[in-house]
Amino acid sequence: MEKITSLAKRRGFVFQSSEIYGGQSGAWDYGPLGIELKNRIAGAWWKEMTQLHDNIVGLDAAILMHPRTWEASGHVENFTDPLVDCKKCKSRFRADMIPEENLSAKKCPDCGGELTDTRKFNLMFKSNIGPAEDTASIIYLRPETAQGIYVNYKNIIQSNRMKIPFGIAQIGKAFRNEIVTKNFIFRTCEFEQMEMQYFVKPGTDEAEFNEWKKQRWAYYEKLGVKMDHLRWHQHGSDELAHYAKDAYDIQYLFPMGWRELEGVHNRTDYDLGRHSEYSGKDMQYIDQDNNNERYTPYIIETSAGLTRNVLMILCDAYDEEKVADKGDADDWRTVLRFHPNLAPITVAVLPLMKKDGLAEMAQDIRKELQEDYATDYDQAGAIGRRYRRQDEAGTPFCVTVDYQSKEDGTVTLRFRDSMEQIRVPKAELAARLRQEIKNYKRIK
Ligand code: GAP
Secondary structure (H helix, E strand, C coil): CHHHHHHHHHCCCEEECCHHHCCCCCCEEECHHHHHHHHHHHHHHHHHHHHCCCCEEECCCCCECCCHHHHHCCHHHHCEEEEEEECCCCCEEEHHHCCHHHHHHCECCCCCCEECCCEEEECCCEEECCCCCCHHHEEEECCCCHHHHHCCHHHHHHHHCCCCCEEEEEEEEEECCCCCCCCCCCCCCEEEEEEEEEEECCCCHHHHHHHHHHHHHHHHHHCCCCHHHEEEEECCCCCCCCCCCEEEEEEEEECCEEEEEEEEEECCCHHHHHHHHHHCCCCCEEECCCCCEEECCEEEEEEEEHHHHHHHHHHHHEEEEECCCCCCHHHEEEEECCCCCCCCCCEEEEECCCCCCHHHHHHHHHHHHHCCCCEEECCCCCHHHHHHHHHHHCCCEEEEECHHHHHHCEEEEEECCCCCEEEEEHHHHHHHHHHHHHCCCCCC
């Protein structure tokens, strides 16, 4: 993880938030390559969920919601972690994350000092809206995007004439006052989620749940993720959230071990039932195709962390490869083997030399490719070094303009994964890249 964190900073994927002030724990900034990667992951999920499904529509709900939302959802009462504090060194721990012997002996795992009793700590960030700081002005930063979907479900049925089964997808920020925020961007206080809520008729929920498990697994396969680094974990009765009838996590084998990447949950009619109770509004669905039958839909939720997916994709892509045997540091290259659809830069254009019109020719090629691809241009340093820089950024294709290009109009197309180089007529470049992206298969 240290290598990935350091590469992420060096190449401008992710920076510590407010670094010049010593850093803000639990918060990270996405740099030029990081925002491109995050946007592409979000784009792939959005396409999968909305464009490729006739009955799923999108939503972008506000982060600030009426505080009753969080009473109805159960978060005010139940969204807590068990906490203990050390009376001596003042460290704070999640009680379920320290060794059992420390907990039972009330002994701090860091300094041996005395621990407090375990108490419940609510993870929601609380603030006040408006000028008064009283209980009437309490507002929460949303801890999940899902509730914004539930409170809009009737609006969307009416405005878009949706019929059950149907889904609503949303990508957005969520906030949790996490006590343990180590492992880079894995668990943070400010993060992004990609959630889809699928509204189904009670009784069909188990079949729909199994179908969504299949679809989410296939999605990661399509992204080109190492499938032997993914597995299912079913929640035991001690792990099930207060709203869930059944829940499975897709776990990924991160450098620190198997950890949750995404959850697929059968939330039953809990959410709509509770919002109906707390708002006084009828949240039932009226099935006009079935004698106006009324029922409260069950919800199958697929809930993935976008920022956690960024970390997964970085870990999955990271590789160190021996490429020479001269006995120095240049024998090795660091390469991010991103799928071309996710890579922040798709193609880098490099003139072999700055002089003799090669730079101008390379700039022209870049301009032509820019309309269809994310491009980069680099003319600084030896060509081998420039290839290495692009490997580290995960750029799948490099185009090199050399003296032969001036003579016969061909350029070198270099492939990141195999390092193979072929010559391609300049005029065929855009089409060739399209074909390479379409047929891309990861080789390592
Ligand atoms: N609406 C259901 C829900 O929020 P969750 O299991 O608490 O379920 C879903 O969160 C996903 O959100 C997780 O699988 C994870 O990818 C991501 N996630 C949760 N807490 C996170 C945090 N503190 N930092 C980064 N990602 C987080």
